[in-house]
Amino acid sequence: MDETLKLALKNNPGHVGMFHSDRGFQYTRPVFQKRLEYLGIQQSMSRVGHCIDNGPMESIQGILKDMLKILYPNIETVAQVRKSVKETIDYYMNEYPQERFHGLTASEVREAAKATDEPVLYPIKENKRIKKYWEGIDKKKASLIASAIKEADLQ
Structure with missing residues (x-):
């Protein structure tokens, strides 16, 4: 396994x-x-060809990487890497209250969710870059369809 x-x-x-x-x-x-x-x-x-699906996971990895650099700027050994990564994750989960969770930590949100059949939803703010990305994809698709229709009409 x-x-x-x-x-x-x-x-x-x-x-x-x-x-x-x-x-x-x-x-x-x-x-x-x-x-x-x-x-x-x-x-x-993730869906095939939709790398954006992994955005949330990539985001949390980026947050943890940034926190790691701030909390442990002078890592020199593999043992220090292991220890600092574990401690950074612990800090994020248990000591870092987040605005999007109304001041709760990730662990507090998780424990509350496990204790009920209807957990509180914490919507993620709309990401304008992702919205713009998908709008661009939709425009490209529309353009390709229009071109295909135009070409079919000419034949």
């Missing part, structure tokens, strides 16, 4: 309902997918 899945199961007994990943070969193999199904875990994956 994939090490990431083992760790998720170990750290979250009884609370792992979804496993999100990219489309790496280890996650698309039938044996891995059957294992998730057997465990009652829903698989979540």
Whole structure:
């Protein structure tokens, strides 16, 4: 079984309902997918050709990377990397109140969500860059369709 899945199961007994990943070969193999199904875990994956789907995960990695640089600017050894990454994640989860969570930490939000069938929703603010990106894609599609129609009419 994939090490990431083992760790998720170990750290979250009884609370792992979804496993999100990219489309790496280890996650698309039938044996891995059957294992998730057997465990009652829903698989979540980015869509083919939609790299933007991983935006939320890339975002949290960026936040943690920035925090790591601020909290531990002078890392020199592998042991220091391991320790500082663990402590940075702990800080983010347990000590960093967030405006979008109305002043709660990520762990407080998670614990509250586990304790109810109807957790509080914390909508993510609209990302204007992503909206503009998809508007550009829609314009390109419309242009291609218009060109195809025009070409078909000429024939």
